Amino acid sequence: MQGLNSPSNRKTRKFLDFTSEKDADLCGSCAIDGILEYIDTSDSGERLDFYEIGDFIYDGIYIADGEGKTLYVNDSFLRITGLTRETLIGNRVQDLEAQGVYLNAVTPEVLRQRRPVHSIGESLCNHAKMLITGNPVFGQDGKIKLVVVVEREITDFLTMKMELEAIQKKMKTVERGHIRGKREVEHLREETTSKPLVYTSREMQGVVDAIDQVAGFDTTVLIQGETGVGKEVVANQIHMKSPRKDQAFIKLNCTAIPASLLEAELFGYEKGAFTGASVNGKIGLFELADKGTILLDEIGDMPQELQSKLLRVLQEKEIMRIGGTKPIPLDVRIIAATHRDLETQVKEERFRQDLFYRISIFPIHIPPLRQRSVDLLALAEHFLTRYNTKYRKSVTIGGGGYAIMRSYNWPGNGRELQNIIERLVLISPPDAVLDENTFSPLYSSGKVTPIRDSYRGLKAMVADVERRIIASALADGGSTRKAADLLKVDQSTIVKKAKRLGIALTVKE
Ligand SMILES: Nc1ncnc2c1ncn2[C@@H]1O[C@H](COP(=O)(O)OP(=O)(O)OP(=O)(O)O)[C@@H](O)[C@H]1O
Secondary structure (H helix, E strand, C coil): CCCCCCHHHCCCCCCCCCCCHHHHHHCCCCCCCCCCCEEEECCCCEEEEHHHHHCCCCCEEEEEECCCEEEEECHHHHHHHCCCHHHHCCCEHHHHHHCCCCCCCHHHHHHHHCCCEEEEEECCCCCCEEEEEEEEEECCCCCEEEEEEEEEECHHHHHHHHHHHHHHHHHHHHHHHHHHHHHHHHHHHHHHHCCCCCCCCHHHHHHHHHHHHHCCCCCCEEEECCCCCCHHHHHHHHHHCCCCCCCCEEEEECCCCCHHHHHHHHHEECCCCCCCCCCCCEECHHHHCCCCEEEEECHHHCCHHHHHHHHHHHHHCEECCECCCCCEECCCEEEEEECCCHHHHHHCCCCCHHHHHHHCCEEEECCCHHHCHHHHHHHHHHHHHHHHHHHCCCCEECCCHHHHHHCCCCCCHHHHHHHHHHHHHHHCCCCCEECHHHHHHHHHCCCCCCCCCCCCCHHHHHHHHHHHHHHHHHHHHCEHHHHHHHHCCCHHHHHHHHHHHCCCCCCEC
């Protein structure tokens, strides 16, 4: 096969005889710059012709004449396309296309459009993907003398691109998760930091003094007190008065999550750590709280197995994710809270003694609301303001309202008071005055327990007890007649006493 590529004319032929600068300019867009007959390798004195150089080029080079007849292909072109020189040299690209050797070749397009053409193609032999650029080379007469085609294999590049896209997608998912995590932390922080500690009592002043003493240090604090007494509010005060105040404050209620999930929630897990685990793994609350504070609420209810792991975290200051192999160092301040008597729990071997000692370095006890009647008033006012604002009302407490509230036991403490005030503000007319009649249903709630803590005079205290007994009988009996039967008195006595004691008779006569 005779052509530019044939060995016999390799060292003697030129592509085109561009002699003037003007002619060279015509070739400005051409992949092969100008006419290179030989290149001197000055050190060795050897001379390489263009064809030999072409075989050192990584991209495939294909050159056709103005009719589309193949004149030259380099080795890379053969490698990329999987074709042979014998198939190509001397043959017209249009014929090769017709024979199915090529599909959508750019050379006929370059000849037709008389300008550079770019395309992405695929080798029919080995399905390699190619980026193809065809350039026309014009002669002095303005006719196309050559078409120079450069083919760059992009299979690897496309694979890399796909891999990169997959990685970018994954990164976006992680980023979204991270942002969501950050938002959750923000939300949690806002929710809790917006809660002030309301008090006027000496007892709570003692609690606030303790907060001030310990807040600045990383000491573990154990907050004890009945349910709803404000343990979380106190924990938040400690965090907000500590150098960690701008970091996360994470709260975990150990009873709110099934024991089987608690470990994963606290420590997180690596991907595929167990059946049902998220494929991306999960960051635990300890890690989320890094540099900040974590409140382990209801620690007295933490499963024993987890108590040992928590002890390790406190000692080693690092955690291990479930299914993980590398410990993760942590800088977290731990505050524990419980409504249980942990010492009794320890005696009954339901709580680890060593963990108890570890977390009770600085205990804070919050007395129940029934022992702090001045706080009851301050808190009631605080909640009234909050819910009047929320429901756009001006409800007040008056008449015997406060007196009757003070005589109640408040087993649910601040939380119960808050719920009752919200409910009353919501259902009352805008300017309502909440008096003893409004609060008397408290006494038919069945939750009332004996008052031990406030001596307010025998008469008032006996009246309280009497009020509770009658309210309870009315609630259980469902009518004044049945209440009278239960208490072995006349029905008229029940009616008279209820009226005197401020019990609303919502039950049947
Ligand atoms: N002294 C207080 N000042 C302000 N809000 C209070 C106070 N005491 C209780 N509360 C309110 O009562 C509700 C319950 O408080 P908190 O969650 O802190 O109680 P807790 O002791 O942690 O309860 P639990 O034992 O059920 O976890 C909260 O809405 C809180 O705002």
